Amino acid sequence: MSVIKELVGKKTRSPAMERYRTSYEAYCEYAHYGRWKPCRHLHLVCEKLEAVERAEIDRLMIFMPPRHGKSQSTTETFPSWFLGRNPDRRVIEVSYSASFAQKFGNRNRKKVADFGEALFGIRLDRSNSSKTNWDIEGHAGGMISVGLGGGITGEGADLLLIDDVVKNRKEAESETVRDGIWDEYSATLLTRLAPGGRIILIMTRWHEDDLAGRILKEAKESGEHWEIINLPCEAEENDPLGRTVGEPLWPERFGAEWLTKKKKTVGSRDWYALYQQRPQPPDAVRMFGRSWFEIVRDYPREARSVRYWDLAATEKRAGKDPDWTAGARIAEQDGIYYIVDIRHVQSSPLGVERLVAQTAATDGRSVKIYMEQEPGSSGVNTIDHYRRAVLKGYAYYGDKKTSNKVERAMPLSAAAEAGNVKLVLGDWNKDFLDEAEIFPNGRHDDMVDAVSGALTMLTSARFGILDYYRTQVEERGLLGTLKDAMKGGGV
Numbered sequence: 001m002s003v004i005k006e007l008v009g010k011k012t013r014s015p016a017m018e019r020y021r022t023s024y025e026a027y028c029e030y031a032h033y034g035r036w037k038p039c040r041h042l043h044l045v046c047e048k049l050e051a052v053e054r055a056e057i058d059r060l061m062i063f064m065p066p067r068h069g070k071s072q073s074t075t076e077t078f079p080s081w082f083l084g085r086n087p088d089r090r091v092i093e094v095s096y097s098a099s100f101a102q103k104f105g106n107r108n109r110k111k112v113a114d115f116g117e118a119l120f121g122i123r124l125d126r127s128n129s130s131k132t133n134w135d136i137e138g139h140a141g142g143m144i145s146v147g148l149g150g151g152i153t154g155e156g157a158d159l160l161l162i163d164d165v166v167k168n169r170k171e172a173e174s175e176t177v178r179d180g181i182w183d184e185y186s187a188t189l190l191t192r193l194a195p196g197g198r199i200i201l202i203m204t205r206w207h208e209d210d211l212a213g214r215i216l217k218e219a220k221e222s223g224e225h226w227e228i229i230n231l232p233c234e235a236e237e238n239d240p241l242g243r244t245v246g247e248p249l250w251p252e253r254f255g256a257e258w259l260t261k262k263k264k265t266v267g268s269r270d271w272y273a274l275y276q277q278r279p280q281p282p283d284a285v286r287m288f289g290r291s292w293f294e295i296v297r298d299y300p301r302e303a304r305s306v307r308y309w310d311l312a313a314t315e316k317r318a319g320k321d322p323d324w325t326a327g328a329r330i331a332e333q334d335g336i337y338y339i340v341d342i343r344h345v346q347s348s349p350l351g352v353e354r355l356v357a358q359t360a361a362t363d364g365r366s367v368k369i370y371m372e373q374e375p376g377s378s379g380v381n382t383i384d385h386y387r388r389a390v391l392k393g394y395a396y397y398g399d400k401k402t403s404n405k406v407e408r409a410m411p412l413s414a415a416a417e418a419g420n421v422k423l424v425l426g427d428w429n430k431d432f433l434d435e436a437e438i439f440p441n442g443r444h445d446d447m448v449d450a451v452s453g454a455l456t457m458l459t460s461a462r463f464g465i466l467d468y469y470r471t472q473v474e475e476r477g478l479l480g481t482l483k484d485a486m487k488g489g490g491v
Contacts, residue, residue, distance in 0.1 A: 021119050023046075023050075025038055025043060025046040025047075028042075028046065031077060031080070031115055032072075032077075036069075036072065036077075039252065040241055041241060044231075044240065044241065045070070045229060048060055049078050051227075052200060053081070055196065055198065057198070058197070059219075059226040060198075060201070060227045060228075060229070061226055061227070061228045061229065062074060062200070062229045063202075063228070063231065063277035064202075065231075065232070066204070066274060066275075071104070071202065075095075075104045077111065078161070078200075079093065079143050080111035080115075080116070082159055083108075083112065083141050084115075084120035086141065087120070088136075088139050089158040090140070090155070090156050090157050090194070091142070091143040091157065091158070092157035092192060093146075093161045094146055094161070094163070094165065095145075095148070095163050096148055096164055096166060100163075101132065101145040102131050102132050102145060104145055105132045105144070106131040106132075106145075109129070116136075122136050124136070125137040125138075125142070128142070132144065132145045148165050148184055149184055157197055158196070159198050159199075159200070160192065160193055160197060160198070160199045161199075161200045161202075162201045162202065166204070166210060166211075168206075172206030178209055178210060178214075181211050182214050205273055205278065205279045206274075207441075207443075208441065208443060210279070213443070230277055231277075232277055233249050233259065233276060234248060234249070234259055234275070262275065279441065287413045287436075287440065288412075288437060288439055288448075289437075290437050292416040293339075293436070294419070295429060296422045296425065297424070297425050298424065300338075303332055303338065304331065304333075305330065305363075305366070305368075306367060306457045307327055307329045307360070307368070308329075308330075308369075308451075308457060309327040309356060309369070309371040309372065310325065310327075310453065311352060311372060312325045324344045324444060324446040325345050326343070327356065327359055327450060328341070328447065328454045329342075329367065329454065330458055332458045332459075335420060336422065337415060337420060337421045337455060338424055339423050339432070339451055340424050341428070342428045342432055342451070343359050343428075344428070344431070353386075353390050356386070365395070368395045368396075368457070369391060370397050370399045371383060371397070379400075383398035405448075405449050405452075408453065409449070409452045415455065431447065
């Protein structure tokens with residue numbers, strides 16, 4: 001019998017037992033009868049979880065590949081230790097299914113039954129001790145485990161633990177499913193959190209607009225801080241463990257040979273989502289690489305230029321992330337394309353009209369304006385409205401699309417990869433690069449679509465040399481003078 005099993009059997013109060021009470025890493029090994037083995041990445045996880053228990057971290061995200069111990073080290077073990085040290089606290093654990101949640105709840109329940117009295121002097125309350133809902137005898141604390149959408153009305157949580165609320169890629173790529181998860185999180189789960197309550201989120205990053213992505217987007221706007229443990233299977237730059245690029249996360253179990261085979265088995269998309277915690281492929285298999293776009297301070301002012309708008313007219317609301325209106329201006333000279341400016345906004349129809357009008361005034365009349373025309377009569381009406389009421393007097397055209405966004409972006413991709421697309425320095429640069437880097441897998445593609453449309457107009461016959469010179473004359477206010485001179489025989 002191992003030393004750990006002997007200690008469990010004797011329920012000793014030895015110094016070793018004190019270490020199991022105070023060190024979560026030691027507790028993990030103890031509560032798994034020595035089958036849980038410490039290693040460098042799980043050591044980091046345990047350190048962060050101890051900080052959660054001490055209330056030094058109140059928001060924690062953990063991203064790790066499958067079979068690397070994230071659920072064993074967290075969801076099925078941490079609540080029992082947390083409640084042992086805080087028997088009057090309440091824990092709510094949520095997973096994508098009720099059966100999954102039941103498994104985690106029952107394993108924590110068993111640990112309290114087996115080790116609670118020896119380590120912490122606590123026991124299960126026999127009057128309420130089901131697999132999914134159990135209490136600590138003589139205390140206010142306990143744990144509830146439910147599937148997403150399960151009943152927790154009237155329950156409070158000092159610790160909210162969310163473990164993989166998305167089952168697979170199919171669910172992750174459904175906007176309806178993602179919206180439902182967000183609604184459950186914001187309208188139900190957060191309302192159960194007690195003052196000073198802590199949240200742990202454990203996920204596989206199938207999609208950049210998943211729960212973690214939406215939470216981080218909201219946090220960026222609100223200033224809420226989340227501690228993030230992001231441990232890819234194969235080390236990348238700035239690795240939190242100090243690994244060299246390409247080094248395996250758990251070489252003792254999953255070495256370089258395993259990594260090579262697994263990449264071939266699962267394919268690039270699933271490899272980067274499941275194992276690298278990046279819901280998009282790298283530059284080599286992406287449509288756009290971040291490094292393809294050189295940022296320059298200015299552009300040739302004599303270059304011909306167009307502005308292209310991709311319209312959306314939906315105001316941003318809490319928890320919702322509608323499409324953006326984006327208007328990209330591109331200039332071209334000697335085969336080099338300069339993305340001069342991108343305006344983008346989530347606003348009402350009136351707000352969008354104001355932005356389009358203000359941008360046109362700033363650009364000047366020499367810049368031709370194109371706008372994506374939606375199919376049917378509504379698209380015709382929109383273009384007509386802008387021509388009569390918003391952009392009267394400007395060179396303005398509707399553009400009917402005959403292909404999808406990916407096909408439209410291919411010329412831009414080719415030009416960028418060849419080094420022929422430059423970004424003029426501006427506060428929009430990062431937003432555009434972030435969107436382009438994950439295109440077409442991102443939640444939004446409005447800026448890329450606007451830039452693609454502008455480039456198409458610049459390279460098409462619709463922007464002919466006569467149109468160019470005509471706009472130059474119009475910009476200088478000379479058109480009327482020339483017309484008068486021609487009538488009088490002066491030209």
